[in-house]
Every structure is written in C-alpha cells, then in structure tokens.
Amino acid sequence: MRIGILGGTGPAGRGLAVRLARAGGEVVIGSRHAERAADVAEQLVASWPAHPLTVAGTSNESAAGCDLVVVATPWDSAVPTVKPLADRLEGKVVVSMANALVRDGREFVALLPARGSVAASIQSPLPRSLVSASFHHLPASEMEKLDAPIVADVMVCSAHPEATTATLALIDAVEGLRGVDAGSLAQAAPIEAFTAVLITINIRHKVHAAVQLSGYGDG
Amino acid sequence: MRIGILGGTGPAGRGLAVRLARAGGEVVIGSRHAERAADVAEQLVASWPAHPLTVAGTSNESAAGCDLVVVATPWDSAVPTVKPLADRLEGKVVVSMANALVRDGREFVALLPARGSVAASIQSPLPRSLVSASFHHLPASEMEKLDAPIVADVMVCSAHPEATTATLALIDAVEGLRGVDAGSLAQAAPIEAFTAVLITINIRHKVHAAVQLSGYGDG
Numbered sequence: 001m002r003i004g005i006l007g008g009t010g011p012a013g014r015g016l017a018v019r020l021a022r023a024g025g026e027v028v029i030g031s032r033h034a035e036r037a038a039d040v041a042e043q044l045v046a047s048w049p050a051h052p053l054t055v056a057g058t059s060n061e062s063a064a065g066c067d068l069v070v071v072a073t074p075w076d077s078a079v080p081t082v083k084p085l086a087d088r089l090e091g092k093v094v095v096s097m098a099n100a101l102v103r104d105g106r107e108f109v110a111l112l113p114a115r116g117s118v119a120a121s122i123q124s125p126l127p128r129s130l131v132s133a134s135f136h137h138l139p140a141s142e143m144e145k146l147d148a149p150i151v152a153d154v155m156v157c158s159a160h161p162e163a164t165t166a167t168l169a170l171i172d173a174v175e176g177l178r179g180v181d182a183g184s185l186a187q188a189a190p191i192e193a194f195t196a197v198l199i200t201i202n203i204r205h206k207v208h209a210a211v212q213l214s215g216y217g218d219g
Numbered sequence: 220m221r222i223g224i225l226g227g228t229g230p231a232g233r234g235l236a237v238r239l240a241r242a243g244g245e246v247v248i249g250s251r252h253a254e255r256a257a258d259v260a261e262q263l264v265a266s267w268p269a270h271p272l273t274v275a276g277t278s279n280e281s282a283a284g285c286d287l288v289v290v291a292t293p294w295d296s297a298v299p300t301v302k303p304l305a306d307r308l309e310g311k312v313v314v315s316m317a318n319a320l321v322r323d324g325r326e327f328v329a330l331l332p333a334r335g336s337v338a339a340s341i342q343s344p345l346p347r348s349l350v351s352a353s354f355h356h357l358p359a360s361e362m363e364k365l366d367a368p369i370v371a372d373v374m375v376c377s378a379h380p381e382a383t384t385a386t387l388a389l390i391d392a393v394e395g396l397r398g399v400d401a402g403s404l405a406q407a408a409p410i411e412a413f414t415a416v417l418i419t420i421n422i423r424h425k426v427h428a429a430v431q432l433s434g435y436g437d438g
Contacts, residue, residue, distance in 0.1 A: 107402045110409045112331070139434070151433045155416060183326045183419040190329045190412035197374060197409050200402040201435070209432040214370045215358070216420070216428040 003170070004066030006030045006081055007073030009040045009057075012097055015143025016070060016135060018044055021053040022146055023173040028056050030063025037063075048146050064088040068095070068166060070135070075100040075111075075118045083125045090128045093166045096188070097135040099195040107200045110193035117188035123159070132158035132167045133188035134179075136195045139208040152210035155182040155191050180213065222389070223285030225249045225300055226292030228259045228276075231316060234362025235291060235354060237263050240272035241365055242392040247275050249282025256282075267365050283307040287314070287385060289354070294319040294330075294337045302344045309347045312385045315407070316354040318414040326419045329412035336407035342378070351377035351386045352407035353398075355414045358427040369395045371429035376406040399432065 003020055005013045008029030021027045021044075029044075031037035037057030045053050063069065064085040073081045075098040082089065096119035100111040115121045119133035134156040142148045154177050156167045164181055171179035182191065201209055222239055224232045227248030240246045240263075248263075250256035256276030264272050282288065283304040292300045294317040301308065315338035319330040334340045338352035353375040361367045373396050375386045383400055390398035401410065420428055 104405070107405065109405050142434070155420075157416075180420060181423060182416050183423060186323070186326065186328050187416050187419055190409065190414075190416050193409035194413040194416075195409075197376075197401050197406050197413075198432075200406055201374075201399060201432070204400060204402060205435065207432075207435045209435040212431040212433045213417075213420070213426075213428040214431045215361070216424065216426045 001068060002026045002028060002066040004028045004030055004063035004069040006060045006063055006069060006071050007077060008063070009037055010072060010074065011140035011144065013072030014040065014044060015138065015140045016072060016097070017055050018048065018053060018146055019143055019174045020170065021055050022051055025173070026054045028058055028063045028066050030058060030060035032060060034059040051146060061085060061088065068093045070095040070097060071122060072097050074098065078118050079121050079125060082122055086126050089126055092129055093163045094122065094126060094129045094131045095135065095167055096122045096131060096133045099136055099192045101196050101199065106203055108196045110196035117192050119185055119188035119192070123185060130158065130160035130163035131185065132156055132160070132163040133185065133191060134167050134171065136191055137198055137211045139202065139210060142208045150176045150210060151212065152176065153178050153180050153213045153216065155180050157182045157185055157187040157191065159185045180216065220287060221245045221247060221285040223247045223249055223282035223288040225279045225282055225288060225290050226296060227282070228256055229291060229293065230359035230363065232291030233259065233263060234357065234359045235289060235316070236274050237267065237272060237365055238362055238393045239389065240274050241270055244392070245273045247277060247282045247285050249277060249279035251279060253278040270365060280304060280307070287312045289314040289316060290341060291316050293317065297337050298340050298344060301341055305345050308345055311348055312382045313341065313345060313348045313350045314354065314386055315341045315350060315352045318355055318411045320415050320418065325422055327415045329415035336411050338404055338407035338411070342404060349377065349379035349382035350404065351375055351379070351382040352404065352410060353386050353390065355410055356417055356430045358421065358429060361427045369429060370431065371395065372397050372399050372432045372435065374399050374401040374410050376401045376404055376410065378404045399435065
C-alpha cells in the first residue's frame with residue numbers, strides 16, 4: 001500500500017515514515033517543497049542501511065495521490081494544506097495526526113480548535129474523505145530511531161468505520177504498537193489535547209513516554 | 220492523615236475511599252446527606268472484613284474539616300459543593316477528581332467547563348486553597364474491588380507544588396498506582412477530557428482500562 005504523508009518532512013512525519021516503511025509500507029513524503037521532501041526521504045533511507053526502506057519524497061499534491069494519506073503538517077497548516085487537495089483526497093482514508101499545542105515555558109498547553117479538534121477541522125473541508133485521527137501520542141524523536149523500541153497503544157477515532165479499520169491495520173503493522181478503536185471523531189478533541197500532558201511530562205521528567213492501556217486485552 | 224472525600228458516596232468516591240483506607244489512610248466520606256454517607260461507609264468497611272479499613276461517613280461540611288480533601292461529586296455539583304466550604308478549606312490541599320462528561324449513545328463525550336476544567340472551576344471559588352487535579356483515569360468499579368489488581372500511572376497537576384507533593388504521596392501509597400507530576404493546573408483540561416476516551420474504550424471493548432506510561436521511569 002502506498003502511504004502519503006503530507007507535511008512529512010517534520011519530526012512527526014519523519015518518525016511515522018520510517019516506522020511504516022520498516023513495516024513494509026511504500027511511503028511517499030510530501031512537502032510544500034518537493035525537493036526538500038526528496039532530500040529528507042533520501043536521508044531517512046540512508047540512515048538505516050540495514051533496512052530496505054521504501055521512502056520517496058515529492059510535493060504534497062503528489063503525495064495526496066497515494067492510497068491512504070496522513071496529514072502530518074503543523075496543526076495550523078493542516079486545513080490550508082488539505083483544502084486545495086479535496087478532489088485528490090476524495091473517497092480516501094485521511095489520517096489526522098496533528099495536535100494544536102503551544103509552548104508555555106516548561107509546558108505545552110492544548111489549544112482548542114474552533115471545531116474542537118484538528119481532525120474535525122480537516123474533515124470539514126474534505127466532506128467526501130474518510131478522516132480518522134491517530135498517532136498523536138507517539139514521541140516523534142523516538143519514532144525516527146528505528147533501533148529504539150516503542151511500546152504503545154495507539155488510539156484511532158473516526159466517523160467512518162472503514163477509516164478506523166484501515167488506520168488500525170497501519171498501526172498494528174508496526175512492531176510494538178497496538179491500535180485501539182476509541183470511537184467517533186468526537187474523541188479526537190480529548191485525544192489531541194492529551195498530547196500536551198504527555199509532552200509536558202516528557203519535558204518535566206526528561207523521558208519519552210508513550211501511552212499504554214492496562215486492563216485492555218492483556219488478561 | 221485524615222482524608223475527606225466530598226460527594227464520596229458515588230462510585231468514584233467509594234473506589235478511592237477503600238483504596239486509600241487500604242493504604243492506611245483514615246478516610247471520611249462526605250455527602251449532602253450525612254446518614255447516607257454513614258451507611259455507605261459502614262457497607263464499605265463490612266465488604267472487606269479481611270482488611271481493617273478506617274472509613275467513616277458524615278456531612279460534606281464535616282468531611283471538609285479533614286487534613287486533605289478530595290472533591291468526588293459529579294462535575295456539575297463540584298462548585299456548588301465547595302463554594303460554601305471555602306473557609307473550612309482555606310490553606311488545605313483540595314484534590315479535584317471530577318470529569319465533565321456526557322453520555323452520547325455508546326460513547327462519553329468531554330464537555331468543556333467555562334474555565335477549561337473542573338479543577339480550575341474549583342480553584343476559582345477557593346483562592347486560598349491548594350487545588351490539584353488527579354485520579355481521573357481510574358476505573359471506579361475496579362477501584363472499589365479491593366481484590367482487583369490495578370496498575371496505573373496517575374497524573375497530578377496543580378499550580379501549587381505543595382499540593383502536587385501531597386497528592387503524589389497519596390497515590391504512591393496505593394498498591395499498583397504510580398503518581399506522575401504532569402505540570403500546572405492548565406493540564407487539568409486535557410487530563411479530564413481524556414477520561415471520555417478511556418470510558419468510551421471501556422464501553423466499546425468491554426474492558427476496565429487504565430493508563431500507563433511506557434518509557435517513563437522503567438528503564
């Protein structure tokens with residue numbers, strides 16, 4: 001499956017790109033600047049010579065032509081990025097992974113997007129796409145280090161069961177990750193906002209924490 | 220230490236009461252109806268004859284006289300409950316554990332209190348109390364079953380370091396729980412809201428999930 005990652009040159013996109021590629025996905029990083037995306041893709045592949053990663057770099061517009069598309073731009077670029085691509089994204093699963101956060105001293109504080117979540121803000125201009133929200137709570141820096149083990153439960157929510165199923169499949173393909181269906185797109189608001197808590201804990205305690213659910217399918 | 224639990228006859232309060240009492244705390248359940256609180260306290264103690272639990276029941280006003288006070292009322296009763304007790308709560312650590320949630324079919328949806336969180340709504344009429352927010356993500360039904368093992372990381376946030384320290388000590392005293400300093404009271408908004416996601420997962424998957432942090436202090 002070809003997976004496009006819009007805004008994929010940032011930390012979140014890069015981390016997801018290498019993990020999905022390691023899991024056998026054919027990943028296409030998109031950027032406003034196609035050349036930059038090509039450079040980043042080349043660097044990522046070169047960084048892990050032991051693993052045959054398939055990662056290419058191109059424009060966001062081209063990346064939007066993939067079978068499934070992840071939006072990994074900064075949160076305030078998500079809508080401007082997807083809006084002109086609505087036709088290309090029609091009928092496709094579009095995964096929103098951005099969080100609306102602002103740094104405030106030694107903390108990150110969650111902002112409230114007008115529609116409650118970045119994911120809802122993306123679904124609105126893409127009424128014919130199947131938007132899900134996921135991948136919010138994963139530490140980007142650790143994701144990019146393919147030799148760092150990550151163990152995490154990764155929540156998915158969507159108004160479209162087909163999008164939930166496709167996103168869960170992506171997650172479960174990555175070693176150490178377990179996908180969890182967390183309900184409708186209304187859950188994107190608290191899932192996104194909770195990222196502020198995790199990053200604040202990471203700053204405060206100098207860790208790279210991820211979320212696991214105890215009492216969920218483990219006994 | 221004497222711990223008062225306002226609105227302690229509900230599921231959240233009862234679960235916390237038995238776990239704190241099991242950990243050696245002297246717990247006083249408060250209620251609008253002192254007799255009801257006394258009945259509930261008696262039932263809780265009688266339920267676990269193998270454990271010498273110290274749990275009493277009284278009015279919210281009397282419970283507010285304890286050394287540390289937890290607010291375990293429904294979220295929309297929290298402010299009306301604490302406001303008339305402001306003088307009794309002066310200088311004390313007051314732990315907010317309520318979540319503003321509403322059931323919507325098979326999900327719970329997070330509501331946004333006007334001040335961003337229930338905890339901030341409580342701190343406002345109690346300017347001379349040291350409000351912290353904690354205990355949101357614990358499954359109440361499991362908490363009340365003293366023989367059910369619970370393993371969870373429990374986040375605490377507060378504007379007052381003294382409140383954070385006292386709340387972390389409460390948590391760490393309970394077997395299976397680990398307290399995590401999650402920053403300022405601004406983090407209460409996403410911590411509270413995230414409870415909607417956990418309860419939705421619990422409903423959807425028929426589990427009693429709690430949160431753990433991987434990559435936090437475990438290696």
